[in-house]
Amino acid sequence: MKLDSKVPGGPLEEKWDKHIKDIKLVAPNNKRKFEIIVVGTGLAGGAAAASFAELGYNVRSFCIQDSARRAHSIAAQGGINAAKNYPNDGDSIWRLFYDTIKGGDYRSRESNVYRLAQVSNEIIDQAVAQGVPFAREYGGNLANRSFGGAQVSRTFYARGQTGQQLLLGAYQAMMRQVHNGNIKYHPRHEMLDVVVIDGQARGIITRDLVSGELNRYEADAVVLATGGYGNVFYLSTNAKNSNVTAAWRAHKRGAAFANPCYVQVHPTCIPVSGDYQSKLTLMSESLRNDGRVWVPKKKGDDRHPNDIPEDERYYYLEERYPSFGNLVPRDVASRNAKMVCDDGLGVGETGLAVYLDFRDAIKRDGRETIESKYGNLFEMYENIAGENPYERPMRIYPAVHYTMGGLWVDYNLQTTIPGLYAAGEANFSDHGANRLGASALMQGLSDGYFVLPYTIGDYLAKQEPGKRYGTDHKAFEEAENAAQSQIDKLLNIDGDRTIIDFHRSLGKIVWDKIGIARNAEGLKSAIEEIRELREEFWKNVKVPGEKNNYNKYLEFAGRVADFFELAELMAEDALQREESAGCHLREEYQTEEGEALRNDEDFSYVAAWEYKGLNGKLEETLHKENLEFEFVELKQRSYK
Amino acid sequence: MSKEMTIHLKYWKQNGPNAQGYFEEYTLDNVNEHMSFLEMLDVLNEELMLEGKEPVEFDYDCREGICGSCNLVIDGRAHGPKHRVAACQLHMRNYSDGDHITIEPPRAASFPVIKDLVVDRSAFDRIIEAGGYVSVKTGSAAEANAIPVEKDKAEAAFDYATCIGCGACVAACPNASASLFTGAKIAHLNKLPQGEVERKDRVVAMVDQMKEEGFGDCSNYAECEAVCPVGISISAIAEMRRDYMKAVMSGD
Secondary structure, three states: OOOOOOOOOOOHHHHHHHHHHHOOOOOHHHHOOOEEEEEOOOHHHHHHHHHHHHHOOEEEEEOOOOOHHHOHHHHOOOOEEOOOOOOOOOOOHHHHHHHHHHHOOOOOOHHHHHHHHHHHHHHHHHHHHOOOOOOEOOOOOEOOEOOOOOOOOOEEOOOOOHHHHHHHHHHHHHHHHHHOOOEEEEOOEEEEEEEEEOOEEEEEEEEEOOOOOEEEEEOOEEEEOOOOOHHHHOOOOOOOOOOOHHHHHHHHOOOOEEOOOOEEEEEEEOOOOOOOOOOOOEOOHHHHHOOEEEEEOOOOOOOOHHHOOHHHEEOHHHHHOOOOHHHOOHHHHHHHHHHHHHOOOOOOOOOOOEEEEOHHHHHHHOHHHHHHHHHHHHHHHHHHHOOOOOOOOEEEEEEEEEEOOEEOOOOOOEOOOOOEEEOHHHEOOOOOOOOOOOOHHHHHHHHHHHHHHHHHHHHHOOOOOOOOOOOOOHHHHHHHHHHHHHHHHHHHHOOOEEHHHHHHHHHHHHHHHOOOOEOHHHHHHHHHHHHHHHHHHHHHEEOOOOOOOOOHHHHHHHHHHHHHHHHHHHHHHHHHOOOOEOOEOEOOOEOOOOOEOOOHHHHOEEEEEEEEEEEOEEEEEEEEEEOOOOOOOOOOOOOO | OOOEEEEEEEEEEOOOOOOOOEEEEEEEEEEEOOOEHHHHHHHHHHHHHHOOOOOOOOOOOOOOOOOOOOOOEEOOEEOOOOOOOOHHHOEHHHOOOOOEEEEEOOOOOOOOEEEOOEEOOHHHHHHHHOOOOOOOOOOOOOOHHHOOOOHHHHHHHHHHHOOOOOOHHHHHOOOOEOHHHHHHHHHHHHOOHHHHOOHHHHHHHHHHHHHHOOOEOOOOOOHHHHHOOOOOOOHHHHHHHHHHHHHHHHOO
């Protein structure tokens, strides 16, 4: 396997424009002869499907939910970044680029990130034109706020429901094309395999989640926009159905999987309350604009938080990071929350929580102002935690949120399988070792609206229009049979442990040993434990029901099987990276002050894994894409 | 420490769209007050599977009240007893030890049952498909601040735009009308200058599609507003009617 990033030469500012000039175009009469499959209908997939259809390609769109509108992008709260510099506070494309590179701890590709910053402004134009009701100033212009990891206000938002509004924009654009007949739309379908013929992606195998039927779909190119793999941890902020199956099965067909150990833990989530818990809920990072994070100075101080006087409170972020304070990036905030809790200063029943306090903000701005900014988030907190955050500080704790790792892609967002693309959270591309707030929505829409529509044309222009192998080709047959036999195998085990029980046990290993902090010993034992549990899973899992019917637990079983394999790769990846970078903290590699210690000399690369087989243990070969920093100087990241 | 309760459940089982449905009963002994309603159903399903029985199917995804997947009718009320809360955000602390709870799918001819509590709400997609968008192509948008939008209008549009498409409005309406859902999208887009151009075509196409899908008419019961988990106002329906009349009467 050879990793060719295909980054265009020339000055950073001109790479994308030059690339657009150089890439091949498909004539309108040929566009209608090409079929593109888009799997996933979130910001990346919805935007891509709509844009391809507008260009004149035939598109098939698939999602596991009952409607494209329910993709998990809908849950993003805080906002989307762009370098518009409307607030006149010194922002620019360069600064957004620089903050993103630095925020990712210098583990992302300069060219991709610069392009992201460049098109960010167009994304806002596009969304506004679609009728996305962003927050406005009294003069009618768009409003901005600030977010973690940045010192300028560049975040556009629609109360605490920015993801919802942007997703509905993309969904509506998509439905318009469904109406026009340019998109064939398949909700409640799950992709189970990608079909590769003569080394190129030529289609997919899906399961109709209502009838259980397996189907074959042929196309000239396939785009995976299937989100991240945070659910490997069992508890995460991901929607319950988010999974890694499409990406993982593509990996097993030859697509390299990059940086799987880079998993972002979000600092402001509602803490775990019990074993029955199915997921964690994030409270938008924007809350840290006004909320102050603290713990009692004294261990085991169980007084009501409002009774703890000012001088007995430890505002640890403000003290340790005076220039960013509560707005330090997510990895820094998460690690510090874990540290104070490990030191015994955590609050609440479990001791695994810190306070996020709005007392001072309410005193300063009035309850009404705080309510207008964060009202829905406060309501949500009260529903879940059963406490009123206007009167008592919220309790928060870090939770798994976003995965920066994913399928390796080149500058065109093509994986190592020609004709197979990955977009949004499903690829590894733009966030390096850590993602800054308000940049996930930006990347999803950038990939979907403004990158893929150009780059996929370059690939298709070199293909023969209308060339079909037919879905009775042996590659389709083989892929469908493999999917079918896995389903049959799962249903026939009839063991005595439930799928959720296995998933919960896997999640515990991954959280304890590949979580906020890792060390070599823990990672090695995680690998052993994962293998043992995986072996037990295949002997003892209990999958109910039948295959030719709606069967949610059968869906889960297939996804958990993939999580078992991915988990092992995450541990391998974390183990070989003998440095700390962004969210990846190897305990052996820290500065004297307890900050992450990077090793640029030896680890300034993307780790791209090639699947070799699975025989009791996962066999993978590591390939390295060296990251070259031509335009920024690598510095120790400091938010002091 | 958190409280544990015994809860008596009665839930709808139906093996497919054409199968005969029936109620099944089960008593759960260890319901924690901090569980969400859906977590309580997860626990039910774990017990059922370990007893070798079939779990009950229900739709869910985000479990944060935003994706709109969950749609349970709990004790006759869409999303259950709490005002402005989706079923996934309903917590068991709202119940007491020994309570009996009945769980059904939303009942509407336009939402056929797929299995148990899972229904087909694709009619909503087809209503959006008929015109619930602004026809703008990717890459051709004007500079975002070129069209100023009054703060109040943007806020009002946002209030309607927050519809999660769960279908509670249909479930609660004696006529199984989709007017709140359709009205919300129309009111969102029609309030903004971006949506103005297609105002008339949009309302006619969407209202006609709503009828074609077999949803009933609105008779002002306002049950939809009462159960809407995000608090969409029935003024959306009034706006939809006004716009529809204007569009039809203007004749162009």
